Amino acid sequence: MRRHAATLVAAALLLSLAGPVAAGVGADRTSATTAGAAAAPDSADPEGRWIVLYKGGTDAAAATEKRSVRVGFRADRMFTHGIRGFAAALNDDQVADLRADAAVAAVIPDERVEPQAQILPTGVSRIGGKVSQTALIDGVDERVDADVAIVDTGIAKLADLNVVGGYDCSSSTPSRWRDVHGHGTHVAGTIGAIDNGSGVVGVAPGVRLWAVKILDDGGSGLLSWYVCGLDWIMAQRDPSDPSRPRIEAINMSVAKWGSDTADCGAGAGDILHAAICRLVDDGITVVAAAANDSGNASERVPAAYDEVITVSALADSDGKPGAVGGNRCFSWGTYDNDDTFANFSNYGADVDLIAPGKCIYSTVPGGLAYSSGTSMAAPHVAGAAALVKAARPYFTPAEVKEALQYLGTLDWKITSDPDSVHEKLLDVSRLGPRGDFSLAALDVPSVSTQGGVVNITVQLTRSDTAFERIALRSAHLPPGVRATFATKSLYGFEDITTVMKVDVADGLAPGTYHLTVVGTEHGRQRETTATFQVTGAPVPPPPTRLGPPVGIAGEAPPPPRTVTTGSGGIRGLTGASVPDPTYEGTAAVTGASEVSTAPAQPGPVTSTGTDPSRQLEPLDQLNELGGAPAPAAATTRARVPSRIVPRYTFAIAR
Numbered sequence: 001m002r003r004h005a006a007t008l009v010a011a012a013l014l015l016s017l018a019g020p021v022a023a024g025v026g027a028d029r030t031s032a033t034t035a036g037a038a039a040a041p042d043s044a045d046p047e048g049r050w051i052v053l054y055k056g057g058t059d060a061a062a063a064t065e066k067r068s069v070r071v072g073f074r075a076d077r078m079f080t081h082g083i084r085g086f087a088a089a090l091n092d093d094q095v096a097d098l099r100a101d102a103a104v105a106a107v108i109p110d111e112r113v114e115p116q117a118q119i120l121p122t123g124v125s126r127i128g129g130k131v132s133q134t135a136l137i138d139g140v141d142e143r144v145d146a147d148v149a150i151v152d153t154g155i156a157k158l159a160d161l162n163v164v165g166g167y168d169c170s171s172s173t174p175s176r177w178r179d180v181h182g183h184g185t186h187v188a189g190t191i192g193a194i195d196n197g198s199g200v201v202g203v204a205p206g207v208r209l210w211a212v213k214i215l216d217d218g219g220s221g222l223l224s225w226y227v228c229g230l231d232w233i234m235a236q237r238d239p240s241d242p243s244r245p246r247i248e249a250i251n252m253s254v255a256k257w258g259s260d261t262a263d264c265g266a267g268a269g270d271i272l273h274a275a276i277c278r279l280v281d282d283g284i285t286v287v288a289a290a291a292n293d294s295g296n297a298s299e300r301v302p303a304a305y306d307e308v309i310t311v312s313a314l315a316d317s318d319g320k321p322g323a324v325g326g327n328r329c330f331s332w333g334t335y336d337n338d339d340t341f342a343n344f345s346n347y348g349a350d351v352d353l354i355a356p357g358k359c360i361y362s363t364v365p366g367g368l369a370y371s372s373g374t375s376m377a378a379p380h381v382a383g384a385a386a387l388v389k390a391a392r393p394y395f396t397p398a399e400v401k402e403a404l405q406y407l408g409t410l411d412w413k414i415t416s417d418p419d420s421v422h423e424k425l426l427d428v429s430r431l432g433p434r435g436d437f438s439l440a441a442l443d444v445p446s447v448s449t450q451g452g453v454v455n456i457t458v459q460l461t462r463s464d465t466a467f468e469r470i471a472l473r474s475a476h477l478p479p480g481v482r483a484t485f486a487t488k489s490l491y492g493f494e495d496i497t498t499v500m501k502v503d504v505a506d507g508l509a510p511g512t513y514h515l516t517v518v519g520t521e522h523g524r525q526r527e528t529t530a531t532f533q534v535t536g537a538p539v540p541p542p543p544t545r546l547g548p549p550v551g552i553a554g555e556a557p558p559p560p561r562t563v564t565t566g567s568g569g570i571r572g573l574t575g576a577s578v579p580d581p582t583y584e585g586t587a588a589v590t591g592a593s594e595v596s597t598a599p600a601q602p603g604p605v606t607s608t609g610t611d612p613s614r615q616l617e618p619l620d621q622l623n624e625l626g627g628a629p630a631p632a633a634a635t636t637r638a639r640v641p642s643r644i645v646p647r648y649t650f651a652i653a654r
């Protein structure tokens, strides 16, 4: 059904591209109505309407004019370019007449084109969003229960977005977080457009979105604004448990020049690194775009920080694996091949995942639009992080990253990866509700009274959606018995076995002994009893021996996981330094300024600034879609990554 609808939409697009009517032949939409079923109030009623197509080479306008007189009809739509023909209301005799016409290739009934209820963007499709049991994309508005902060140009309040609040650090009016630029709203739609049957749908449909505006309406910002935004996020606490952060994940589709710093930036005075580490320590997953330099992500922050999930961009044109989608998307100066590493994307060892980032369809303040960039890739991962956290709220950021990397796939053209570290492509298709598990001890081995080591196979059985890491330990050990595991924790969907090695001390009396095998996963504990037997006559202890050693316990349980709870925001860094809203932005728009440029000229913009390291910028570019290569004429509008055009200094705060 979906395929059928897509076909109709494509047909409608073709018709609209074919344009209205050749001069002197057609009529406007109003006359089309009267030419249709008599007095029908429904102007799109296909009854009695036909599409007539000529054979190749026919002059459609002239041929139609001649036939309209001879056969007696009035064409109300003409197709004179890719398709040659017309549309008209025809009776049975006229249809028969035209079908017998040597110049006519086909006479086919017109059809009603229904509006497609809700568009599943190719990126959401490519990462398996449609089949994820946590996303539940089915046109029914259920909403993912998580909070995502979008550190960007703000978010426009649209019916398709569940925007619940925000904060503006680019002015001194905190409530002024609306989006004028469009970048933050596009990111927002990919993360969480509502599954409501209209517009688009995001990776985490209906998730609560927070607009943290650190870029002004032109798409530029200051480091101090960035830190201000992160400070505000830190201050937001879970209403039901103030010890926990309110925000589950942060999307940072912004970058400035810089590199990783040791110890969360302590020695280097890297306050951005320090702020991000505080957020991650607090339990918030931070996702960053790799940036769009076709270079190494290690030269951009926050992408270079190891604490964030860094995302490169995939060029995918059809929402499917297989690299057969063709090259429909023109951006950044070229068409990319389907399922390849996007030509603009940064790469390198700092990249943790790849996600669709070329010609991504999403929300903008005026409606819907395509855009390209690692800015569009990162929000797929931020949405996926929200899906993980909604089902597993106790996951640490490291566990979220581990899960997304585990769930990912290498089913993309890794030969197009500029480096030798092939990151997984985000894939949420197997991400379902939190799973459960059980344990069983399969062997009942025997050991003599002289003691020794026996192996007991422990079987882990998981429910369908369980992949979480399960830590194993032993408990209730008989005296003189130790137990260790070949693998201390088990991860992944597979039902697997591991071996518990039981070391029995010399001198244990004959009999049947039990110990407990304990598996834990974030407070969920499952146990089974393992059994072994001691056989043979008891061996009297030698006179000098006092008995079996005591106090040897089983393997000590792992130390409890702790999450450092932040005691507040990053203080003393911002606040007073937030610029006054009376600032008058007179400089040119930067960041992703839209200019007219030839397709072959997408190269880097030379630095003209005085302090590029202070410059933040969104990472996107508007694109054009098309079925054929773009004309060589300089009419192609591309966004040049004018990455270094500093306009502000810290001194501007006043």
Ligand SMILES: [Ca+2]
Residues within 6 Å of the ligand: 135, 136, 137, 138, 139, 140, 141, 142, 143, 195, 205
């Ligand atoms: Ca749904």
Ligand SMILES: [Ca+2]
Residues within 6 Å of the ligand: 118, 160, 193, 194, 195, 196, 197, 198, 199, 200, 201
């Ligand atoms: Ca929607």
Ligand SMILES: [Ca+2]
Residues within 6 Å of the ligand: 316, 317, 318, 319, 320, 321, 322, 323, 324, 325, 338, 339
């Ligand atoms: Ca594809």
Ligand SMILES: [Ca+2]
Residues within 6 Å of the ligand: 347, 348, 351, 417, 418, 419, 420, 421, 422, 423
């Ligand atoms: Ca790579």
